[in-house]
Amino acid sequence: MQDPAIADEIARVRALAKGLHIDGTPALVVGDIVIAELVDMASLQRLLADARSKRAGSRAGQHL
Numbered sequence: 001m002q003d004p005a006i007a008d009e010i011a012r013v014r015a016l017a018k019g020l021h022i023d024g025t026p027a028l029v030v031g032d033i034v035i036a037e038l039v040d041m042a043s044l045q046r047l048l049a050d051a052r053s054k055r056a057g058s059r060a061g062q063h064l
Helices: 004-019 041-059
Strands: 028-030 033-035
Touching: 028 041, 033 041
Parallel strands: none
Antiparallel strands: 028 033
């Protein structure tokens, strides 16, 4: 860990985790949900589909 960029990145990720109240692994952020535990594949797929659906819905009617 001699490279300052690595130490900076680790500090950034630790600060983000602290802000999200994540203190262990595994941890995932899906949309606006923080999951700080092991999740089975079916539940994860459902959470991802819901987040994608919400994201697509929030973009409806917007022009890029």
